Amino acid sequence: GAVVSQHPSRVICKSGTSVKIECRSLDFQATTMFWYRQFPKQSLMLMATSNEGSKATYEQGVEKDKFLINHASLTLSTLTVTSAHPEDSSFYICSAAGTTDTQYFGPGTRLTVL
Amino acid sequence: GQNIDQPTEMTATEGAIVQINCTYQTSGFNGLFWYQQHAGEAPTFLSYNVLDGLEEKGRFSSFLSRSKGYSYLLLKELQMKDSASYLCAVRDGTNAGKSTFGDGTTLTVKP
Numbered sequence: 001g002a003v004v005s006q007h008p009s010r011v012i013c014k015s016g017t018s019v020k021i022e023c024r025s026l027d028f029q030a031t032t033m034f035w036y037r038q039f040p041k042q043s044l045m046l047m048a049t050s051n052e053g054s055k056a057t058y059e060q061g062v063e064k065d066k067f068l069i070n071h072a073s074l075t076l077s078t079l080t081v082t083s084a085h086p087e088d089s090s091f092y093i094c095s096a097a098g099t100t101d102t103q104y105f106g107p108g109t110r111l112t113v114l
Numbered sequence: 115g116q117n118i119d120q121p122t123e124m125t126a127t128e129g130a131i132v133q134i135n136c137t138y139q140t141s142g143f144n145g146l147f148w149y150q151q152h153a154g155e156a157p158t159f160l161s162y163n164v165l166d167g168l169e170e171k172g173r174f175s176s177f178l179s180r181s182k183g184y185s186y187l188l189l190k191e192l193q194m195k196d197s198a199s200y201l202c203a204v205r206d207g208t209n210a211g212k213s214t215f216g217d218g219t220t221l222t223v224k225p
Contacts, residue, residue, distance in 0.1 A: 002159075032212075034212070036188050042217075043201065043215055043216065043217040044157070044201070044215045045147075045178040046212070046214075049212055073157075092152075093156045093157075100146075100162075101145070101205060102147065102159060102162055103147070103159070103203075103213060104158040104159060105149075105157050105158065105159075106156060107155065107156050108155065
């Protein structure tokens with residue numbers, strides 16, 4: 001149990017385009033989903049917390065207009081990186097938490113912006 | 115806020131036992147997690163402690179002392195595949211479900 005999927009696993013895009021990443025909890029209802037970014041050899045950096053049906057809570061320094069988060073249902077959250085630039089290239093990881101609050105992570109999405 | 119400290123790197127020998135420590139200073143506490151992360155992959159859940167004491171799960175055990183703000187992850191009978199980064203994360207008592215992660219301890223297991 002507690003499987004979280006993420007799609008796509010890898011994406012390469014041109015500078016200025018937008019990229020959408022999907023995060024799904026496959027076998028449980030996620031009351032809360034989290035989005036992280038991780039640069040090579042660094043720890044996870046929490047970007048935002050999202051609850052189903054409400055606006056996401058962004059961490060300090062994370063631009064909400066650049067990283068759009070939608071949590072449309074208890075099993076799906078999406079992160080859209082708008083007008084992507086090379087500095088946005090990173091490993092984006094989502095996690096989902098149900099009633100136990102244990103976070104289960106998706107496999108991650110490696111974004112490369114050319 | 116939360117401040118979490120764990121060693122940056124550790125090295126151990128295959129078949130041995132290794133203990134990875136984590137200390138935390140928090141404004142609120144509602145549980146501590148350990149995750150394993152292999153290079154290029156997402157973290158996977160190992161353990162969760164909310165009460166003092168030792169939780170054993172196969173080759174892995176996790177200990178918590180809330181009064182000391184201290185936890186450790188104990189790995190027994192080390193295998194080469196245990197080479198990974200181990201992340202300590204503290205769940206915030208004020209924001210349900212939100213956890214703060216330490217920088218991780220990179221464990222290298224040598225033959």
